[in-house]
Amino acid sequence: MYLINGEWTDNLPANDRAVQFGDGCFTTARISDGEVKFLDQHLLRLQQACEKLLIPFIEWSLLKSEMLQLAATEKQAVLKVIITRGSGGRGYSAANCQQPTRLLTVSGYPSFYTQWREQGISLALSPIQLGINPHLAGIKHLNRLEQVLIRTHLEQTPAQEALVLDSDGWLTECCAANLFWRKGSRVLTPYIDKSGVNGTMRQHIIACLAGTAWQVTEVRESVAALAEADEVLICNALMPIVPVHQAQGWRFASRELYQFLAPLCE
Template sequence: MFLINGIKQAVLPANDRAIQFGDGCFTTARIVEGKVCLLNAHVQRLQTACERLFIPFAQWAELEKEMAEQALGIDRGVLKVIISRGSGGRGYSAAGCLHPVRILSVSAYPAHYDRWRTEGIALALSPVRLGRNPHLAGIKHLNRLEQVLIRSHLEQTDADEALVLDSEGFITECCAANLFWRQGKDVFTPRLDQAGVDGLMRQFCLRQLAHSAFRVVEVQACEAALKDADEIVVCNALMPVVPVRQYGPHHFSSRELHLFLAPLCEQTR
């Protein structure tokens, strides 16, 4: 069951702009022992996205309270929060859309993440590339058709996650995660000012690495850069950090970066 504007229901008007145009934003949070991990950061992410999308959402106190309440009594789970611009306007015009809609739902925690953290994952290069758009880059808006196509292709392979490039051929992210790769003490992660999602766990990892023995650099790099890596890790708010054991013919056994980040990321609960 969904919680829509504070009411338990599963019905949304057909003219809601989330349906019509993907006009909204969302975040997905991990629930551990009845609490939403990184609750304040998830709310801030939604606030940033609403500002960027010019969505006049104002019920932040109610939303944060509902998020906390949805997690109560759940040992491990996933909380998804969507903010739609709501119904109204004509065509693409948002004129008159004064009542945004908040939608909350809880689902089971993906069991395979436990196995991934132990065994590592395999990456496959996706043929689907992300369009570059600096105004939308970084935020988690509802226009996810690129990710749907990436996932559709991934499911035709034996890999666990996809390596995704942007339309200029630069490494950007995975289908549902950000990534870092290490060479010695140098750690690299893609710049996300043109495409991709600036995930909360990515932001957390960057802060931890800034005060570590590693030197972290945000780069524009081509896919070939991964062939010289000693290690690759991927992350999102649910995993939260997973090692990559294989990319194409390249195998990675070192876990120096993963062993540094993993216990720190677990503290975000």
Template sequence: MFLINGVTQDVLPANDRAVQFGDGCFTTARIKNGRVEFLTAHIERLEHNCATLLIPFSEWAGLSQEMQTLARQQGDGVLKAIITRGSGGRGYSPSACQTPTRMLSVSPSPAHYPLWRKEGARLALSPVRLGRNPHLAGLKHLNRLEQVLIRAHLEQTDADEALVLDSDGWVTECCAANLFWRAGDVVFTPRLDQAGVDGIMRRHCISHLAQSRFRVVEVNARVESVRQADEVVICNALMPVIPVRTFAEVHYRSRELFDYLAPLCEQTTTS
């Protein structure tokens, strides 16, 4: 189901900037028991992204209400919210765009995540690297061609997810998830000031880890650091956290970090 500017439809104008330039941003939320989990965080993410991209969207209360209405109708599943700069103009200049477009859609929950949580996910190193761009780093903008290529290469392997480096060779994220790895009581996660998406579940995990016996450190690290870890977990708003079973030839057997994070990430919240 699609809701575009408050109307049930699945047609977007050909001159919408999302179609022409990928000019917009989005967030993907889990619907559980008819409620949008981390609703406030998803709205704040969109607000921050629109401000950074200079998209003059202001109907935040209306968007929040539409998201909640769709969630109640769906029950359980996935809600995706997209904001584009809107329609207008042929070239790159945004000056002809006066009215941003908001688009919502709902779909079933990914069927494979419960199996991954039970058995662990398999990672493969992606040959596709993320370009470094500090102005766009952390944002979930609509320019996702890198992720499309990462996924296309991943589907040529028997792995479940891809470990992705940036163009300088630093560990950054997975195709559709953020990444943590543990060595003893120290938990590492990549710095995302040059590339990657700063996910809502990543922030949630960091917040809880800061109050735990674990010490969390954001780092620039090479892939060998992940290979030598005691444990690796991945996370996003839908998973919400999953243990990694293997990466290349390395097998991870510990679930100490996963066992700590899993119940905290499963707690239903709309804030």
């Protein structure tokens, strides 16, 4: 069941813009001991996405209340929140959309993340590249066909996550996570100004490292840059941070940065 505009139902109108055009945005948050982790950051990312997509959603206090309500009884779970432009009209014009749709759902927390954090994971280079679109870059909109294809190809490999390039050949992200790597005291992460998602945990990590001995730099690099890395890790709001022991043919044993960040990302 889904909480759609305040009502528990499995029914979303067929003319909702999410169904017709993927016209909306979403965020996925971790619930721990009845609390939504990084709640304000998740709300902010939704607000920024709605502004970018020109979705006139205004019920932020109500949405926050619903998020807290759904989390209150959960020990460890996943909360997904979707905002669509709503229903109305056959074509691309949004002129007939009267009210945005808010949709919330809770699901079980993936148990494999614990094993990933303990053992590390491997990454495989995806043959699917991300299209470049500076206007949509960074936000988590509902157009996720690229990620569906990336995941489909990934499932044909033994790797747990994908290395994803944009159509210019630059490292951008993983299928469902952001990417960091370390060279000495330098911490590098791809620019997210032309494609990819600027994840809440990515933003949190960059903020955590500011003012420390670690020097964070956003870069445009090819996948070959990882050959010189001392350490690689990935992150998202659910993991929240996972070490990488292998990417392509390169292996990484260090967990120095991971051990520094892990307690800060809980």
